[in-house]
Amino acid sequence: MSTTPETTPLFIRNASVLDVEAGAYSTADVVSVDGKISSVGPNAEAPAGARVIDGTGKFVIPGLIDAHVHVVASSADFRSLTYTPASYVYAQTARIMGQMLRRGFTTVRDLSGADFGLAMAQGEGLLEGPKIHFCGHALSQTGGHGDMRLPGEDHDPNGRGCCGIGRVADGVDAVRAAARDEIRKGAHHIKIMASGGVSSPTDRIDSTQYSMEEMRAAVEEAQAANRYVAAHAYTARAINRALEAGVRSIEHGNLLDDQSLKLFLEKDAFLVPTLVTYWALKEEGKEFGLTEEMWTKVDSVLTSGLEAIARAHQAGVKMAFGSDLLGGMHRHQNEQFRLLGKVQPAIDAIRSATTTAALLLEREGELGVIATGADADMLVLGADPVADISVLADISEHLEYLIQDGRVIS
Template sequence: MTSMLVRGGHVLDVAAGELNEHDVLAVDGRIVEVGTDVRAPHGAEVIAAAGLVVMPGLIDAHVHVTAATADLSGLGTWPVSYVTAHAATILRDMLHRGFTTVRDASGADFGLARAQREGLLAGPRIAFCGKALSQTGGHGDGRGPGQTAMEDTDYCAGLGRIADGVDAVRRAARDELRKGAHHIKVMASGGVASPTDRIDSTQYSDAELVAVVEEARAANRYVAAHAYSARAVNKALRAGVRSIEHGNLIDDESVALFRKHDAFLVPTLVTYWALKEEGISYGLPASSWEKVDAVLDAGIRALERAHAGGVKIAYGSDLLGGMHRHQSREFSIRGQVQAPADVIRSATVVAADLLDTSGEIGALLPGTRADMLLLDGDPLADLTVLAEPGDHLRAVVQDGAVVVDRR
């Protein structure tokens, strides 16, 4: 039995949005007690946290841990072993920013998740979808207009696989579920990084979307959909999709549908800022860079609309290549619209709810995993504390063990 006592910190109750001077006791990687004057078992590791804020480990609900370049079409030509080496560095750096769990939105697979779980890779635990499903010419089709060969996308290092028609998307969804996918992702609209589609397009028919949702539900899983325009978002929500990724161009009907279907929005605002500033230098093709303006400014307005309408909003970053280092900047961007407590909830309890792991991660309560951050500063008063972890993050605890120590 291993035990750890974090003593005398200001423990953040994320649901209430308040700090309490409490101790936190973890045994065998789980929190067993939170309160005052908690006694440490014999042999427990004791961490003095006086003057520090103790909060749950962060959850990023939209990452691509294998996206070591912004040239996603080119990524599919990289050797899987080389991509894995890059992913190990990306994962380690995420952990050092305080993210103890991530939801990979295409690219990661059971091998990476298993390697992290077994301690072969240092990084956040990974909820993965495998390859995103895309129609021909959709956001997951990396072929340029002059390419005709349909390459095997199922087992390369790319992020997507092509499936057309109800039977084909059922087969593709079943295959990703066979490989252990925690959720299925579909490309339901055009995107920035794809070469032959338009941002405002809708992708996949109603019947195809419903078929994927049916397969996910049969396996007690859910579907996430990449979608920008209100037309694409609303179509996906009516089909039963659980989370909308990006959603920069939603309208009032979208908000009503989110509420009706108890669905989640995962904005990824930092990626548009990063793509505009640095995308070209990290491999983003010029044709994709020119699409960024169509969604850059709209993202903040969409966040305002969703927040005012009571939509459940989870934290996402969606960064590519060398831009991964901006992952924490999303806190500052969200803070332009939401109160700090709401932004923090998006990266803890709301994200845990989206991942179907409420009571497992995202809060410091008896029974949850002992994932904790020790911060020099109060994020409820200033989101810079989370947006600039290099200046404020003193330690990261994952499953009851100190994995990053800057004390």
């Protein structure tokens, strides 16, 4: 899904252009035509009628990818989305998406809530925001992380409201049908809830969810459609079960163990740590709708998060950038770079939001790189993020030009 390409060519002259894989800059001109990068190298000629940006002394990196967002989450209380009018949800979503784009994120992977309509609106230029890879509704067992009913409620979990993040499906046949339905509706991937979570009212963080047979059914359906499965999982037990079942990406993964690291490598799977959301929930969650019980859960997953990232990095696990922020906490999205920078080199943090994230999205060579044929998504910065990752954490101070599909947004 890409935005309507810019028809005016773009020429960035004499900039320091980052080769993310090599971790090095070269002085080059970058030419964009019809929303794609047509050349990268020295001594290029500007196309007729091109907009010219003088890149002298500037640093050009690929547009950023956040591989775990919820663009519809205008509140930290997911339950509230099940009874909020759709028109209001989507008005809030438009604001959230526009702000994400202006923080440098030209593409996002939505892990429940966004749908085909949002992706289509963005792709047609009706809605300013990142390009969206979406899963639709996450699949959850009864009483799982996607079941927002309170203990005393007894209504149909899938029959209330427009905009909840999950759908309940119990048993292999129901999971197959739900996965097929989300794929029918355009999902780029399937998400399953493989453990308890912070924002659900009736499950424990340390619970495992879905049987192995149910998880394998979701994986089989995704693979049959040339898609993949992402799994919400915190504890080592939940992570390892999901990886054994064939899940391609583990979301959060705070409490992984040595067996988890072994399985990540053996299965060629991805970890998408979302440490910034626990930092933000701890700071501001109550203010934006998190209940006291949910806020208390945060402590059990926050302290181990940095250690998990450090261990995964040292083991060579592929990690993609994810934020998972909710409500008014979305504004902290770039703070994840500062947290990552505590336990890995800046270039690896940048790779997590560019080349590695593109690989996870199955868009390698098209996103997350400044190379011929790639989408012309670029950030022109006044300082070097490889030398200091806080350049991306404090992006509003350093972003001089934001370019998406060859169009200068700001």
